[in-house]
Amino acid sequence: MIKLLIADDHKVLLDGFISIFKKEPDVEVVATASNGNKVLSLLSTTQVDICLLDINMPELNGVQACKKIMKKYPAMKVIALSMYKQASFIKRMKQNGAKGYLLKDDTADELIEAIRTVDQGGEYYSKQLTQILMNNIFEKDDFNQDSITKREKEVLILMCEGLTNRDISEKLFLSEHTIISHRKNLLIKLKAKNSVEMVKIALEKGLI
Numbered sequence: 692m693i694k695l696l697i698a699d700d701h702k703v704l705l706d707g708f709i710s711i712f713k714k715e716p717d718v719e720v721v722a723t724a725s726n727g728n729k730v731l732s733l734l735s736t737t738q739v740d741i742c743l744l745d746i747n748m749p750e751l752n753g754v755q756a757c758k759k760i761m762k763k764y765p766a767m768k769v770i771a772l773s774m775y776k777q778a779s780f781i782k783r784m785k786q787n788g789a790k791g792y793l794l795k796d797d798t799a800d801e802l803i804e805a806i807r808t809v810d811q812g813g814e815y816y817s818k819q820l821t822q823i824l825m826n827n828i829f830e831k832d833d834f835n836q837d838s839i840t841k842r843e844k845e846v847l848i849l850m851c852e853g854l855t856n857r858d859i860s861e862k863l864f865l866s867e868h869t870i871i872s873h874r875k876n877l878l879i880k881l882k883a884k885n886s887v888e889m890v891k892i893a894l895e896k897g898l899i
Contacts, residue, residue: 695718695719695742696720696721696734697722708802721738721739722739726751727748727756730756744769744770750852750853757787757789758788765788770793770809771789773792783897793816797818843876846870847890
């Protein structure tokens with residue numbers, strides 16, 4: 692029996708995935724989580740063979756969670772679950788130890804095939820990603836991470852954790868005006884239109 696943990700912060704999708712695997716005699720969903728921190732907490736008390744991780748989760752996203760999981764539980768098998776088709780996300784998850792990458796609109800049959808393939812020691816990537824993998828996965832990212840200062844990165848990480856400007860200013864012992872200034876600089880450097888897009892780009896570039 693393959694013991695599966697599914698992490699996704701959208702309950703409708705989560706329920707959908709659970710119903711898919713409920714029909715399979717060799718797969719059991721033993722735990723669910725809505726963020727990466729909950730995943731790590733569950734792994735300390737629950738026997739799990741495979742983690743199916745949504746990339747875009749609050750508190751601790753799938754990219755960060757995968758890295759922490761593999762450091763603490765190196766034998767764990769992780770499969771990314773996402774709506775993002777960019778090669779940068781696939782590369783980041785692979786670098787952090789993930790054994791597969793699925794898209795949220797993949798068929799139930801493909802989800803099940805991926806779980807069984809990874810359980811048997813293989814890797815599995817969504818069929819929708821074949822051309823992207825062939826064209827882009829080994830392309831060099833020319834983004835210069837050194838352009839982001841240490842302080843800006845600290846602000847960026849705290850933003851991803853959902854903290855407000857005031858919260859961040861108190862945590863870093865800086866004025867709220869300074870935090871706002873850092874946010875504006877990050878928007879410019881990452882060429883983002885808003886904070887949501889900034890977080891997405893930061894994930895793509897491996898800044899968080």
